Amino acid sequence: MTVHDTTFVTPASTGTSTLSVAYTPDSDDVFNFYAWEHGHVTLPGYRTRFDRSHISVLNHAAATGLFDVVNVSSVMYPVLADRYWILAVGSSVGRGYGPVLVSRNLRSIDDLAGRTVAVADISTTGGTLARMYCPDGTRFVSRPYNRIVEAILSGEVDAGVMIHEELVHFPHFGLHCVRDLGAAWLDDTGLPLPVGLNLVRKSLGYETARDIAAACRDSLRWALEHPREAMAFANRFGRGEASTFVPMFSNEDTLCMPADVRRALEVLLDRTATLGFTPRLDSWEIIDA
Numbered sequence: 001m002t003v004h005d006t007t008f009v010t011p012a013s014t015g016t017s018t019l020s021v022a023y024t025p026d027s028d029d030v031f032n033f034y035a036w037e038h039g040h041v042t043l044p045g046y047r048t049r050f051d052r053s054h055i056s057v058l059n060h061a062a063a064t065g066l067f068d069v070v071n072v073s074s075v076m077y078p079v080l081a082d083r084y085w086i087l088a089v090g091s092s093v094g095r096g097y098g099p100v101l102v103s104r105n106l107r108s109i110d111d112l113a114g115r116t117v118a119v120a121d122i123s124t125t126g127g128t129l130a131r132m133y134c135p136d137g138t139r140f141v142s143r144p145y146n147r148i149v150e151a152i153l154s155g156e157v158d159a160g161v162m163i164h165e166e167l168v169h170f171p172h173f174g175l176h177c178v179r180d181l182g183a184a185w186l187d188d189t190g191l192p193l194p195v196g197l198n199l200v201r202k203s204l205g206y207e208t209a210r211d212i213a214a215a216c217r218d219s220l221r222w223a224l225e226h227p228r229e230a231m232a233f234a235n236r237f238g239r240g241e242a243s244t245f246v247p248m249f250s251n252e253d254t255l256c257m258p259a260d261v262r263r264a265l266e267v268l269l270d271r272t273a274t275l276g277f278t279p280r281l282d283s284w285e286i287i288d289a
Helices: 025-036 055-063 074-079 124-133 144-154 167-173 181-189 206-225 227-234 240-251 251-254 259-276
Strands: 003-010 019-021 046-052 068-074 084-094 100-103 116-119 139-144 161-164 176-180 193-201
Touching: 019 025, 019 055, 025 046, 025 084, 025 206, 025 227, 046 139, 055 068, 055 074, 068 074, 068 084, 074 084, 074 124, 074 144, 074 193, 074 259, 084 176, 084 206, 084 251, 084 259, 100 167, 100 181, 116 124, 116 144, 124 139, 124 161, 124 181, 124 193, 144 167, 161 167, 167 240, 176 181, 181 193, 181 259, 193 206, 193 240, 193 259, 206 227, 240 251
Parallel strands: 019 046, 019 068, 116 139, 116 161
Antiparallel strands: 003 046, 068 193, 084 193, 100 161, 100 176
């Protein structure tokens, strides 16, 4: 596994334990963790190490229990539930939008039968939704998320699923939306789409998990109250689209995971289990701040 940009933050109180926190280098997650990573928020008693890597890397790292707190695709949770609780803070939620299926030549999702679609990883929520909504006979291949546009333009694949800032950047390359998979989910279920989750390791204990949830909440709240500073840092990772992308996925839904998002997560994981994509979970716990 490759991890990027390791940073240490030492709280004002002396910490004898190190807490490992891993999130993606997408501008919304950078925005969410900015205050904690830069010392505006602390978790007393801990030194905190922050690592950044792509979501597909973090999904697989979480399966080994590598990090104490980790950002993952929502659809990965059933295989992680023995090690991690869900944090109510930090979810990426699309309300009528989400990963986008794009192409240069194809116009309808029905045209994808027998065609090849690139996804960042089948383990991502975007990859899973593509499997849900594309017609039988669609072939899926994994490509690095930042190489999918290139694969479409070169003709290597017929279409691809855009995630992260590519959600708003793909028209610059002459690509068009075949189907917004978040909109498809809304049409199908009437619910928002929980794209990503923050998880906390169960072995830390319930009280520490609550403290971590509070630190995540306070970090995002600080960023929302000081958007200029936090956004300036997020812009270093946003490929020019942070000002559009961050408000889509760093907002009130991210602060507290409201009831309709919790219901949407239940429906999503029930659907993935029914389709045989993930194990079935009868219940799970969400840690509130």
